[in-house]
Amino acid sequence: FALNVKGAYAAIQAVLPSMKSQQGGSVVLIASDQAIIGKPNSFAYNLTKHALASMAKTTALDYAAFNIRANAVCPGTIETPLFHNAIDAYCQRSGANKAEIVAEEAALQPLGRLGQPEEIAALVNFLISPEASFITGSLQSIDGGYTTQ
Template identity: 55%
Template sequence: MNKVAVVSGGSNGIGKSIVKLLRKKNITVYNLDIQTDECDHYLKCNLANKEEVNECIMQIIRDEHTIDYLVSSAGIHFSGNIEQTTYDDFNRVLQINVGGTFNLLKAVLPYMKKNNAGKIVLLGSDQSKIAKPNSSCYNLSKHAIASLAKTTAIDYAKHNILVNAVCPGTIETPLYHNAIEKYAKKNNIQHIEQLHEEEAKLQPLNRIGQPDEVAELIYFLLSDKNKYITGSLQMIDGGFTAI
């Protein structure tokens, strides 16, 4: 029987690589994203809106009758310390990064529970484990993702549902390029390539990670080869958090 996956934030970056890989493995993939995707099974969805999330999940159940896998990868980045973070910034980051993940879990878990099977991967970050400067709100959201992965894994282990968080470090995505460009503009830096080189040198492997590498790790956690990994934070950061 064909497996069915739900991926949030699958229109670009790591999420896009996940969708592409899962489809290559003959898995039916539904991409829930606010950004348009030309591929089949795209559902426009604001993950921070629980009604929209519930409607999308119910539509998938009507069409497919099951959801085998969930990958929650939608999220936004925000740079700033507490004084630089407005209440609107705080609410927006938490509503999307944490609220969106919570909404997905809330909507999908009852169906996995009914099937007594399921695998879930939440997208954390190296900041699910460590702190970085000027990242109070984003860091908080990624620590919350780690918490959701671990607590959900414990609560639903008896239903044969495995839940893990994959925690990428510096990965070459549109989000990464956007952050670099904002930093360069803010600090009047003309040579952006120099910033890329400096960022690469911060990694023990001396390079920036690629979205496809993260997708491969996620696929392993969803695959039949994973029978006993749950409640884990899987770092994929070129060794950055090992320093």
């Protein structure tokens, strides 16, 4: 909670004064597919990601008059070092085969693969760009279709 929610809150509060004075800006919070759906054994994590979604929506409403946009990116399963560390730990505990577990995770995604960090970066880059000037208060799923199931 301290990192996911309080950290984002502090960052937003730090940038809003300058955004207000320049009459514009874009805030992009990194939430999760768990801002949209629940998953088992994720109570605290899920709670923080829903809080980030709410923070994006309320910031969008509260600061639209200053031409400040706020959105949340909601990644699904992304192939990062954290993903691999979690799979490695699971495999050590269970004796499972890592390649099989990674393949199973990919198969859970309607697009049949894991997302890549560069795809998340590209979405963030778009959301802060002038091309996204009419997007605010949104939760942008980037999860290979997982939350649409």
